[in-house]
Amino acid sequence: MAPRTTTLELHKEEMKFSAGHFTIFSATHRENLHGHNFSVYVALTGEVSDDGLLSDYGPLKQAIIQRCKAWNETFFLPAHSKHLRLERDEKGNHVAHFNGEELRFLARDVTVLPVANVSLEELARVFGEELVGDGSAMARDHITGLVVKCASGPGQWASWEWKRDV
Template structure:
């Protein structure tokens, strides 16, 4: 390796998804159901090899596209909220919150492993997916991964993994 530290930034047109959600602020206060056009950005930092390449970033683009496609045009609900309980019965998904029951067609809902559906949590989920194999990343020469998720222009959350986290 020639030692040059380089960052490859991935921010493609297809790294976006439209989804409904509501933020839960407490056991009795939440936003109304609404949606966003979310965008996702990832940056891979590592050393450039003698061949002039840092790493094959194609698999990272595919993972990001797959996650965006899976969440597109769905309602995202948190599986780990201390204030919301999800229950599935047949084709229906029920969300229990503050003494009320919200009923949705199960096919329209994507439960995700978060405490709240926020850009902070979404950035973390994308980041954790990209860094599931930290030793593999290091083997590719990748020393850091940064993921950003936006719910609209000018409102981003950033999640970062670095080789020091291994």
């Protein structure tokens, strides 16, 4: 019998977070500070085992919820923007320099992300890369594909996709 594949889709009430940001469009143009109520959707694709399950996705679901909790009520700053320079002041707070402006943030309010810009595209990627890690857990659980979608509101999503070489 040929292997059966399936896709499990996870989009629970707890898979959301509220966060602030601004998008940088050029060296001289950025959005004003604002926030969104983000939501996260994750789909796992893989082979169904003889016991009728893809995998025990409970730990993955908890990892998604924990990441949402960690990002909730924070302000995102991009670590790798070519137009924004970040530094820490003498108190450890964040100072963002953009086009002659100096924006100051309390350290406790900020999450600096390994991104070029704080966009849905980058949030989905960072979320997905953290879930996949080195891929060993995905291989162990027979997961061959993972899609992460982040939304900043109804009807506005970005997706990041990972596939394991089989």
